[in-house]
Amino acid sequence: MRAAIVRAGLLAALWWVLSGGAWSSWLFGIPAIAAALYLGFRLGSGGWRWTFAGAVRFLPFFLWRSLSGGIDVAWRSLSPSLPLDPDLIEYEFRLPETPARVFMSNAISLLPGTLSAEYADEKVRVHTLLRGPGAVRELERLEERVAGLFGLEMASRGDRA
Amino acid sequence: MSAEWFGWIFDILLALALPVLAWRVLITRNLYQAVILFVAFGLLMALAWVRLEAPDVALAEAAIGAGITGVLFLDALGYLRDRRRGGEADERG
Amino acid sequence: MTVILNALSAALILAGAFFFLAGTVGLLRFPDVYTRLHALTKADNLGLGLVVLGLLLQVESLSEGVKLLVIWGLVLAAGATAAHLVARTALEHDIRLWRRRE
Amino acid sequence: MSGLYLGVASFLLLTIVVGLIRIVRGPTPADRILAAQLFGTTGVAALLLLAQGVSSPPLRDVALVLALLAAFAAAAFVRRAWTGGEE
Numbered sequence: 323m324r325a326a327i328v329r330a331g332l333l334a335a336l337w338w339v340l341s342g343g344a345w346s347s348w349l350f351g352i353p354a355i356a357a358a359l360y361l362g363f364r365l366g367s368g369g370w371r372w373t374f375a376g377a378v379r380f381l382p383f384f385l386w387r388s389l390s391g392g393i394d395v396a397w398r399s400l401s402p403s404l405p406l407d408p409d410l411i412e413y414e415f416r417l418p419e420t421p422a423r424v425f426m427s428n429a430i431s432l433l434p435g436t437l438s439a440e441y442a443d444e445k446v447r448v449h450t451l452l453r454g455p456g457a458v459r460e461l462e463r464l465e466e467r468v469a470g471l472f473g474l475e476m477a478s479r480g481d482r483a
Numbered sequence: 484m485s486a487e488w489f490g491w492i493f494d495i496l497l498a499l500a501l502p503v504l505a506w507r508v509l510i511t512r513n514l515y516q517a518v519i520l521f522v523a524f525g526l527l528m529a530l531a532w533v534r535l536e537a538p539d540v541a542l543a544e545a546a547i548g549a550g551i552t553g554v555l556f557l558d559a560l561g562y563l564r565d566r567r568r569g570g571e572a573d574e575r576g
Numbered sequence: 577m578t579v580i581l582n583a584l585s586a587a588l589i590l591a592g593a594f595f596f597l598a599g600t601v602g603l604l605r606f607p608d609v610y611t612r613l614h615a616l617t618k619a620d621n622l623g624l625g626l627v628v629l630g631l632l633l634q635v636e637s638l639s640e641g642v643k644l645l646v647i648w649g650l651v652l653a654a655g656a657t658a659a660h661l662v663a664r665t666a667l668e669h670d671i672r673l674w675r676r677r678e
Numbered sequence: 679m680s681g682l683y684l685g686v687a688s689f690l691l692l693t694i695v696v697g698l699i700r701i702v703r704g705p706t707p708a709d710r711i712l713a714a715q716l717f718g719t720t721g722v723a724a725l726l727l728l729a730q731g732v733s734s735p736p737l738r739d740v741a742l743v744l745a746l747l748a749a750f751a752a753a754a755f756v757r758r759a760w761t762g763g764e765e
Contacts (some may be wrong), residue, residue: 355677449613596719604700658748
């Protein structure tokens, strides 16, 4: 119940922003919010419990990494020698939950040199612009931040080459 | 460099790109490519409505002209392909 | 004050335009669909982000600013998802990836 | 300032038009659908700049619709229409 009220409040705020605050717009806004609430619970999009402290740490990290991602790819596309050495790697998740994994595989594509190309339950296949260990390190750092964002404990990975 | 001047550049670019794109939509043999070019045409057309100071028409053009029509075309192509495959299977069987 | 704000805003927007240029150059120059996806997704999203930041410095009301941020977030999420979908379907259809040594 | 907004918007329109070459060239269907990506981000940025340049806030709503539609077009394409690696 509390989740429903919070979600309704967020949707109402979104509607207020989209409609520019006109009173008459609520005639359509309230049914739309009700429909969105119904669909949201019907499709079962629960389990998105993120922590505030995690978000404060995640956001600057993500913005910084996507800034360097853009600079990196811009430099590669404008450089005359076209410095690319693409590869396809597999990355095994240490995150325990599905929503966090989906979130992470979407975030991967905005980080420097990585693009999520196939998502299966336990792992994700990532296309990288540069062969080598850099991409895996990038993914591990992202996974730690995502775990922090959702307040999750990660499974330990004993013997990973 | 006034705003008006850049407005002109924008309009001339649009006026050049739209007929070329329309022509390509008509002559392209590959239907998938033609549909994507059609969607691109719709989006540029929406920008043209914006320049003609008709944002409401632009909204309709983007949503209906490019969006819904484009998705329907793509779906129709998928349907055609399925039927063609089904037909081949019938002939073999 | 306004002068500084305007200059900062103009700088951000011009920087954004640069990344859009880089994205299109990448789209034309990169050798296969996967690398082109890299170029478009990352460079264009950063470009849009810089343009939105530049425009944020000029907004007149709160709801206007929030709307700009909502649009940015939406494009970010939609772009990342679309890139993933295209890359996945390309792999399913066995579109080979370009490699440096072959 | 509005000269800057319209100037950059024109420049972005130019990058879109040049990017369309990639749709015509292909070679794979995947390359063609990249146009949706191009419009989704570049078109939105151009519209937001126009909205500021000619001070017409409704244009931001057009930008919003454009962002949504580009995602729909990409999803419809990969789900339904894509036949395979051939031309």
